[in-house]
Amino acid sequence: MALLEKWRGVAYNEKLGKDELQRLWGVYFKREQAIYAELLKNPDEEVKGTVKELAERFGVDVMTMTGFLDGINDSLIEKNPIEEMEEDTQVNLVYDKALLYKNMVSAEADWLYNLEEWKAIFDDETRKRLYKEQKSSTTVIKGAKVYPNDPCPCGSGKKYKKCCGKK
Numbered sequence: 001m002a003l004l005e006k007w008r009g010v011a012y013n014e015k016l017g018k019d020e021l022q023r024l025w026g027v028y029f030k031r032e033q034a035i036y037a038e039l040l041k042n043p044d045e046e047v048k049g050t051v052k053e054l055a056e057r058f059g060v061d062v063m064t065m066t067g068f069l070d071g072i073n074d075s076l077i078e079k080n081p082i083e084e085m086e087e088d089t090q091v092n093l094v095y096d097k098a099l100l101y102k103n104m105v106s107a108e109a110d111w112l113y114n115l116e117e118w119k120a121i122f123d124d125e126t127r128k129r130l131y132k133e134q135k136s137s138t139t140v141i142k143g144a145k146v147y148p149n150d151p152c153p154c155g156s157g158k159k160y161k162k163c164c165g166k167k
Contacts, residue, residue: 003051007066028067031060033111033137035068039093040117051085056092062087071107072119075100097121102134 010016011024035058055065066082069091073082076116076117080091101122104113118127146153148161155162 001040002083003062003066003087004070007063009062009069011067016083019115028064032068032071033115033143034058036062036112037115037117040097040115040121043097043121050088051091054091072100075103080133099129101127104139105131105134122138 003016011028013021016024038058043091047054050063051065052067052070056064058065058068060068066085069085070082070094072095073079075095076092077094077096078092081089085091101113101118113127113131122130146160146165148159148165150164152160152161152165154156155165
C-alpha cells in the first residue's frame with residue numbers, strides 16, 4: 001500500500017472518533033508549521049531527498065512527512081508522484097513562493113500564512129495583494145438579474161420574456 005493511502009486511512013478515519021482525530025490533526029498542524037518555518041528560512045534552497053530522508057531532516061515520522069507532501073504538492077514547481085510514493089521515493093520541496101502563500105490562504109491556514117518567515121520573503125504590501133488575489137479568485141459574483149420586461153441579454157432587441165426567457 002502506498003504511503004499516501006496509509007496516511008489518508010489514518011488522517012481521515014472517522015472510526016477514531018472526533019476527539020482522537022482533533023488530537024491527531026492538532027499534532028500534525030504543529031509539525032507542519034515547524035517544517036514550513038524551516039523551509040521559508042531559505043526559500044530558494046532546493047530541498048530534495050527520499051521521503052524518509054526528508055522526514056529525518058525535519059524531525060518527523062514518515063506518515064507526517066507524507067501528509068506534508070500531500071499538502072504542499074499543489075504549490076511545487078515540479079509535482080511529486082504522491083499517489084505511488086514510498087519511503088525511498090525521491091521527492092522535492094521546490095515551491096513557487098506566491099502560489100504557496102495563496103494556497104495557504106485558500107486553505108484558511110492562518111497559522112501558516114502568518115508565519116514570521118514570510119516577512120523576509122514578501123513585504124506587507126505584497127502579502128496583502130496575494131491575500132486579496134486569492135480571496136477574490138474564489139468569490140462568486142452573480143450577474144445582474146434579468147426581469148421579464150428587460151431587453152434580452154442576447155442582443156436580439158426583444159424583451160427577455162419574448163426571447164431567451166420564453167420557456
